[in-house]
Amino acid sequence: AQSVTQPDIHITVSEGASLELRCNYSYGATPYLFWYVQSPGQGLQLLLKYFSGDTLVQGIKGFEAEFKRSQSSFNLRKPSVHWSDAAEYFCAVDPSNYQLIWGAGTKLIIKP
Amino acid sequence: DTEVTQTPKHLVMGMTNKKSLKCEQHMGHRAMYWYKQKAKKPPELMFVYSYEKLSINESVPSRFSPECPNSSLLNLHLHALQPEDSALYLCASSRTTLDPAKGYTFGSGTRLTVV
Secondary structure: OOEEEOOOOEEEEEOOOOEEEOOEEEOOOOOEEEEEEEOOOOOEEEEEEEOOOOOEEEOHHHOEEEEEHHHOEEEEEEOOOOHHHOEEEEEEEEOOOOOOEEOOOEEEEEEO | OOOEEEEOOEEEEOOOOEEEEEEEEOOOOOEEEEEEEOOOOOOEEEEEEEOOEEEEEOOOOOOEEEEEEEOOEEEEEEEOOOHHHOEEEEEEEEOOOOOOOOOOEEOOOEEEEEO
């Protein structure tokens, strides 16, 4: 069965430090991959997406993600986090063209 | 206009009330979605509309009734809800349901509390 795993429920990072959020998926072919961010009480904002081509994808707000087929991973990175990056981050896979399969989410906490 | 607008932002309703949630987009998207999100959980798909026709109903109870009056509007009619229906209701849209390069644009949601 298709699934998405975000192994870290919470991650705490100091402001200005680098960030990597992990995402692994289980799917037979290369799916369409997404990272979304959700600030408290808000909707979901698309950070970036991958569906083909260059495996390093640039997104908004200084985020990037790297697709690694051999590891079935699509990890999200940012070189220097800001306090405003504190939010819930969801990785999602779209294998069927209408139904997103979501990871459980990772809550990012920023230490001053 | 690259937004999905949802109204109201907050709604408190009794179990015998009838209310409606509204979602609007002017991006020319022909697929629209309703999701339900409980606290600390990812969104759960409820309904999918494609070209104003209901294409997916993920076994949602009949107390939730979707409607797509035109290509820009999506409503969710609520009747006889239960306290466990309290959640954030998110609307989303995409170019179509069959476009592999699509991204979904989400609204900010309606925070629903059933008392």
